[in-house]
Amino acid sequence: MTELIVSELLYLQYTDSSKPCYIYINSSGCTRADGEVVGFDTEATAIYDTMKYIGNEVRVRSTTRATYL
Numbered sequence: 492m493t494e495l496i497v498s499e500l501l502y503l504q505y506t507d508s509s510k511p512c513y514i515y516i517n518s519s520g521c522t523r524a525d526g527e528v529v530g531f532d533t534e535a536t537a538i539y540d541t542m543k544y545i546g547n548e549v550r551v552r553s554t555t556r557a558t559y560l
Contacts (some may be wrong), residue, residue, distance in 0.1 A: 493534040497541045504545040511548040517555055 496514075503512050521529045542549045 493537055496538050500538075500541045500545055500547075500549070504547050508546045511550050512545070514542075514549060514551045516551065516553045 500512060503510075523529055
């Protein structure tokens with residue numbers, strides 16, 4: 492999923508670098524059966540780095556309680 496988000500951000504920058512990009516997060520995070528939060532910091536960092544790299548303004552909205560990002 493991370494690769495798809497990064498590629499979409501790069502594509503949106505390529506098509507029109509003057510328009511802002513909107514990211515809607517609809518996730519409460521990933522947890523195991525015992526309730527421990529599961530996630531990879533490298534994936535979140537890749538998305539964050541891409542958001543900072545592209546020339547577009549990036550606006551992030553959370554539609555639920557996003558606990559991991």
